Amino acid sequence: MSTEIKTQVVVLGAGPAGYSAAFRAADLGLETVIVERYSTLGGVCLNVGCIPSKALLHVAKVIEEAKALAEHGIVFGEPKTDIDKIRTWKEKVITQLTGGLAGMAKGRKVKVVNGLGKFTGANTLEVEGENGKTVINFDNAIIAAGSRPIELPFIPHEDPRVWDSTDALELKTVPKRLLVMGGGIIVWKWVPCTMLWVQRSTWLKCSTRLSRLPTKTSLKSSPNASARNST
Secondary structure: OEEEEEEEEEEEOOOHHHHHHHHHHHHOOOOEEEEEOOOOOOHHHHHHOHHHHHHHHHHHHHHHHHHHHHHHOOOOOOOOOOHHHHHHHHHHHHHHHHHHHHHHHHHOOOEEEEOEEEEEEOOEEEEEEOOEEEEEEEEEEEEOOOOOOOOOOOOOOOOOOOOOHHHHHHOOOOOOEEEEEOOOHHHHHHHHHHOOOOOEEEEEEOOOOOOOOOOOOEEEEOOOOEEEEEO
8 A cells, every 4th residue: 555645844853853853844834754763753863762761760869868878867778679570650641641652743743753754855755654654745955864773783683682772771681791882872871870779880992981981880990991890
């Protein structure tokens, strides 16, 4: 089944850049279509990046503050974490926010087409989705395709023990030991959370500098890498 639509503005990608651009275009009175490969708006940040990592950081902060209160005479029992409940709460936070974006798009009459989009002409975008093909004829296009985890050629990504950042934030399993490679924004937000349930984690980055340093860690440098151990 093939559908053809015409619009003034098409936005490829529904992350913070994409939906912000789409909403602004709609507010200015332009017919706007968002093309998003996944079923929800928000992109990496909202679905599998900043928001879920911040939710987990909140849990870590609450536990750390509860322990710190012992110095002021308020002593709690040893905190216990239920990974299943934490995961459910994290997903609830994401659902609430993505639902809010969907409502904002609907309120502005921004049409959302789900599927993988590719340009087939100077003013044509073809989208392959679950319900078939959609051909979008547009006057203007905004490309906000975002990013995805890189697959390093020397790592066996088919091994279930190898995670990317999305897998890590899903909390499907809890390893006793963890090696983290990379030093991007998602990593430095997520690594402190591992202190809640991982007995030992090692952070490895092929640089002597990190974008930001988590607390309660130590740095060991070598000519080719910097390692950060959390215990």
